[in-house]
Amino acid sequence: MSEEIIAAKKPAVHGWTPRALYIHIPFCTNKCFYCDFNSYVVEGQPVDAYLDALEREMELTVKALPPETIRKVFVGGGTPTVLNPVQMKRFLDSVARHFQVAADAEFTMEANPGTTDLEKLTAMREGGVNRISFGAQSFDNELLKAIGRIHEADDVIRSIENARKAGFSNLSIDLMFGLPRQTLKHLADSVTTALQLDLPHYSLYSLKVEENTLFHRLYERGELPLPEEELEVEMYQHLRDRLGAAGYTQYEISNFAKPGHESRHNSTYWHNEPYYGLGAGAHGYALGTRHMNIKGVQAYIDAAAAGLPRKDANEVSVREAMEDFMMVGLRLLDGVREADFKRQFDGAELEAVFGAELAKLSGQGLLERFGEGDSAGWRLTERGIPLGNEVFGAFLA
Structure with a gap:
């Protein structure tokens, strides 16, 4: 298709008001050796001032783009559960004040094992959270010690x-x-223990050595003993076989669930749909524009006092939106549908x-x-699933 025709095919999603909300809490108990997320050790951080700034961004966001009923909320980090029970209640109350969250919405919060006592969990539950990702x-x-985690296996079970x-x-x-x-x-031993917990959902990720991490510095020096690619x-x-045999459906490259427990918020990304993104370093996508917020905690606080705390915002071209549709959509084992492509891009084939x-x-036997x-x-x-990154990259211009 020529660039002129592509230019005429405006994505329908460009006009949608987001029904999904991502909020970033950038604090954590410690920095893991592999982590390149926008996160900061909580000790000494202005947490309450950050929550003030976050509420200010909520106020400005709903004025700029009034929300419809929110169907999916995801609070990530960092470790949102480093907030104490009072801060947790205050934070969740602010979400409820500014966004109308549907009674049957999926409301997920990330948590680290050992940071969720009953008092905090009760505050989360009362504040609307109904799904936790540990x-x-x-x-x-x-292995936990070797990757910089400060919890132990028993902490997961207790949590x-x-x-x-x-x-x-x-x-x-x-x-x-x-892992190293x-x-x-x-x-195999970890999978056995994980399955004994009988959870409705499991996410399984391979280690990626990212820049600006301790692991990257060790890798550059040849001091990171990673498994061979074949292993x-x-x-x-092994993960696919074990989870499948236990009755879990692999619905996405890295995610397995019992029926009805697939991550609804992540489906927003996989279907290339718009979402609000709030908090330091958060990304958002609405009305055909992607934005990224200022990352630093104090810099974010200062910026929110003056207006929306944007680092940058870029209009997404139709071609880029099409590429995104394919790259994220093909992560789903159900794949992408031609009718959905046509609907999002004004009839484009x-x-x-x-x-x-x-x-x-x-x-090449990677797509069917x-x-x-x-x-x-x-x-x-089946051949393409473990080679997904090679497939996704093929759709970049």
């Missing part, structure tokens, strides 16, 4: 018990693979835009076409 990473204490006592049933944990000196037995592939397949890429990836009519679309093959 960063377990591993159930091997030596899950506390959450259930407080009335939470929609719980998820993250596990990591491809991690063996397949390490991973990492074997680890990923998927194969008219990306025919060459689809033909090449199909020829499925369905007929409105149900037709494209998805990763």
